[in-house]
Amino acid sequence: MTIRAVDVARMDDRPLWVEISGDEVWWDEPRPHEGGRRCVVRRTAGGAIEDVLPQGWNARNRVMEYGGRSWRAHEGRLVFTNWADGRIHLCSPGEEPVPLTPEGPARYADLVVRGDEIWCVRERGGPRSADRDIVVVPLDGSPLRGVVASHRFLMNPRVSPDGRTLAYIGWNHPDMPWDATELCVAPVAGGPHRVLLSGASTCQAEWRDDESLYAVTDPTGWWNIHLVGLDGTTRDLTPVPLEFGDATWKIGGTFFAVAGGRIAAVYGTADERRLGVLDRPLPNGSGGAAIRDVGGGYTFWAPTLSARGSRVVGVAASPHRPYEVVRVDLETGRHEVLSPGRPVPGDAELPTPEAVTVDGVHAHLYAPTGGGGPAPYVVFVHGGPTGSAAPVLDLEIAYFTSRGIGVAEVNYGGSTGYGRAYRERLRHNWGVVDVRDCETVARWLLRTGRAEKVAIRGGSAGGWTSMAALVHSDVFCGAVSHYGISDPERWAAQTHDLESHYLDGLIGPLPETRDRYLDRSPERNAARASGPALLLHGLEDKVVDPAESERFAAALARHGHRWAYLTFEGEQHGWRREDTIVRALEAELAFYGIVFGFPTPEVPPLTLHNGEKE
Helix, strand or coil, X not given: CCCCHHHHHHCCCCCCCEEEECCEEEEEEEEHHHCCEEEEEEECCCCCEEECCCCCCCECCCCCCCCECCEEEECCEEEEEECCCCCEEEECCCCCCEECCCCCCCEEEEEEEECCEEEEEEEECCCCCCEEEEEEEECCCCCCEEEECCCCEEEEEEECCCCCEEEEEEECCCCCCCCCEEEEEXXXXXXXXXXXXXXXXXXXXXXXXXXXXXXXECCCCCCEEEEEECCCCEEECCCCCCECCCCCCCECXXXXXXXXXXXXXXXXXXXCEEEEEEEEECCCCCCCEEEEECCCCCCEEEEEEEEECCEEEEEEEECCEEEEEEEEECCCCCEEECCCCCCCCCHHHCCCCEEEEECCEEEEEECCCCCCCCEEEEEEECCCCCCCCCCCCCHHHHHHHCCCCEEEEEECCCCCCCCHHHHHHHCCXXXXXXXXXXXXXXXXXXXXXXXXXXXXXXXXXXXXXXXXXXXXXXXXXXXXEXXXXXXXXXXXXXXXXXXXXXXXXXXXXXXXXXXXHHHHCCCCCHHHCCCCEEEEEECCCCCCCXXXXXXXXXXXXXXXXXXXXXXXXXXXXXXXXXXXXXXXXXXHHHHHHHHHCCCCCCCCCCCCEECCCC
16 A cells, blocks of 8 residues: 555644643644644543634744744633734634734744733844843733843743742853753842853753752753752752753743653653653662653653643654654553544554664664565655654655655764764764765665665755755765755855854854855755755745755756756745645655656656756
8 A cells, every 4th residue: 555645744743732721631733734724722521622723823933933832721711822923812712812912023932821921932023133032921911021031042931839930041142052051040020130050951941849940951961850949059850861851943842741749751862752750769869760651652752741630641653653642640551542533554554663873873764665675765864953853653754665665764963862972973064974974874775785776855954964965975866855955154144043153063153164164065066966856945934045945956957967946835944735745745756756767657747857947
């Protein structure tokens, strides 16, 4: 059985946020068939699942361009940020939302409801000159008020149980949040802030009591949970070489939740991320806490948890199960799937990932269906580049493996999930280490007889690596780039505020290291391409300008290389619409048919141009 492109589109993405609200559980879900909007739904105490957000509304925001926590449940009502106008709205089920924030260019994210107020991050200004502060938005529609504006970037506003102290996380250029942040506290009534943690990456903090917080931070090189006192004392509660946090691309993630005096936490590596509970001291007296696994048969839990009493709700998946909203009883260990089931192919049609390490490079292999001898393989390159690929059910991968194409997902140096040292292998080496690691896995596939030919593909930063590998290695017979970067110097000058200094760490500061930018640029080295390229880009992309793909296509054309360039109206940085996902996948399959040499009659033909652009 082959997987259809429309099957992939209808299972694309996953819930980003979950919340227990009284006897109900709320979550958001993607709606590719509704123009790509995100709809918030609730499961009532009786088990019924209902849309809370009416048609035409989209619970998203573009704070720091990638967005952040966009909604909260409050006493049966929904508080959310709407994509179209950026404002915070209040919505009762069955009624039209009403705005709580004024009209204007401000955007809001990382919402937390406390009493009759919303605490959140506000962003104002242009793409490269934005300023941010933490504000309070009254639910009765009264004017909002600013509280803290101490850093260029802010997240994680949390008010102490007694209501007197605000805790939050901030950072400044040139750091990215996985480089170094500051955990701060400030009086709610006003006054200067105080730094509790600095020099490490803190990605979440929650109050334990009025005098201390739990915080995920990585001074040891691993994101562990620490107990942090307002007096400056810290204690590592999980002193193990495992990650209890991850890169903060979307602000508002919850890697742990406090549940009745215990801590429920997502932890592990990029190969497996479990759900555990910290509820008793370690026997060696180290001051840490033992981790009791409650993840059940799921092998990967997303960074979104909500807890109340002895129950925790999260989003989990495994190689043959899609992401589901799951409720766990910490007393009994019972798991209950709350989200509606989705049609999934049988196990025989789905590939099972095999985790391998090749010369120190981590990868997940997905063998093609019916494979016996060498097969065509595609190296999948994740975005970020500070991110990782999870070995879970992915119908996009199954779409190709069901057609005899193997997939190797490479968690190249720079990926999260393996500690800071592995993450920082990419420092000043973007376009070198990522390309070399993908090449290492590709050559191993060829050398061991698994692969007969290898292509490469990726999105965003993965698109950059795919294009860079095409021009800086001779092992790949073709490359597919979804909304990728083709010239880092130009992108650094044009990109949005959050990433405007990202390349300082990935390649080097400008203008001092300009030669590196020129040497690594796929566009400037297009003459050396080892095969053709398929380039795909959304025309509303504010993270990577479509001109990046357009110019790489032009560079290939100038040097007589084959190429195809497809654009998608109404799409931003990533595919959200059903018709886009179908068209992009079918074009990619047609491209592999050309470079691997097999017919693809089930999809529209793709024309590769040769030479100058028409």
